[in-house]
Amino acid sequence: MITDELTSKNGHLMIGGVDSVDLAKKYGTPLYVFDVSSIRDQIRKFKSAFENAGLHYQISYASKAFAVKAIYQVMKQEDVHIDVVSGGELQTALAAGFPSDKISFHGNNKTFEELVMAVQNHVGVIMLDNFHEIELLSRILKTDHEKINVMLRLTPGISAHTHKYDQTGQTDSKFGFDVESGQANKAMRLVLEDENMNLLGIHAHIGSQIFGTQGFVMLAQKMVAMAKDFQKEFNYWPEVLNLGGGFGISYTEDDDPITAQEFINQIADELKKNCEKVPEIWIEPGRSIVGPAGYTLYTIGSRKDIPDLTPYVAVDGGMGDNIRPALYQAKYESVVANKMDQPIVETAHIAGKYCESGDILIDQQALPATKSGDILAILDTGAYGYSMAMNYNRNPRPAVVFVENGHDKLVVKRETYQDLLSLDLDY
Structure with missing residues (x-):
């Protein structure tokens, strides 16, 4: 505007x-x-909203929105995490001097070489997306005598009201382990049994360019319900709930995006109401940080x-x-x-x-x-x-x-x- x-x-x-x-x-x-001042301001609004809500949190910039050395250096200055989705993004972040322990590695078909690169550079967490990836990573960790933090990406069965290509949380999606069919439970068992993987938490992402809070509230409800199921079956309670990103921005005067404070207040209320111990909450804004x-x-x-x-x-x-x-x-x-x-x-x-x-x-x-x-x-x-x-x-x-x-x-x-x-x- x-x-x-x-x-x-x-x-x-x-x-x-x-x-x-x-x-x-x-x-x-x-x-x-x-x-750049606009970028810094938006990051600080997210941080302030979490602090006002009294939640432990991490902001993880979804760098697929814009990935060059300079933006990673700004993110380092603002003391946030980043997520990458390819070896190229990872290499760019490392070349920019971004600390590897604050990098999350996403993607639905990470190659063997990319996983080796992530392990050898000690990225902070690998987001596991499918059974093939669990098998590859397990083999790499065993061969290299390494341990690493992981999260499971789940498809919770929630569709965002956006363009069909921007929807990622519904059951029929190329991303993540399906919850309804039992894939998520099977993946949970495999990871917990692997001595070289530390399961940091669970992750879901319901889409992009989302204007309302309803989908995020539903996601928080679903994530807590899944966490309780995992606690009952595996005696596991996540350290981290990663609610993804997808916060809409105003491209035209017809767009009416929610503020960071609105979104985080509603999520905080939902989590505090349903959890005795609220995990650390991660979000992955990309467009909402660099778009405007x-x-x-x-x-x-x-x-x-x-x-x-x-x-x-x-x-x-x-x-x-x-x-x-x-x-x-x-x-x-x-x-x-x-x-x-x-x-x-x-x-x-x-x-x-x-x-x-x-x-x-x-x-x-x-x-x-x-x-x-x-x-x-x-x-x-x-x-x-x-x-x-x-x-x-x-x-x-x-x-x-x-x-x-x-x-x-x-x-x-x-x-x-x-x-x-x-x-x-x-x-």
């Missing part, structure tokens, strides 16, 4: 105290820009006017730097960064440059009068923009800049054509 303090006296969009038009000139477009902090700057290029139809205004990026509108029908809002003080005169399609009819970043966007060379800023693009970026049509991926307190710093260089060719071999 754009407020008056984000507009300079000359009518330009300001990000973290820096003129966005200056950023576009200095670093080129398309350009990902992150307001991100902006993508583009330069407006061509325009197509069709009689009696909505015009097309094209920019120098598109689905290669933000696949979400094409993949999820995700909606965004934008502003013309160099014309923040000018009146709205039309509605247009914001089109990308990629050779696909579906490469429309925003279907209906109110705009001032625009011309080639203007700077368009799409808001709230901090999550799943850079992390899902690609080289379709052989386009290089954009640079990433962090801004904070009036200063800007390049944290990911723009790819070059030479970078695109660096792995190609002659035939």
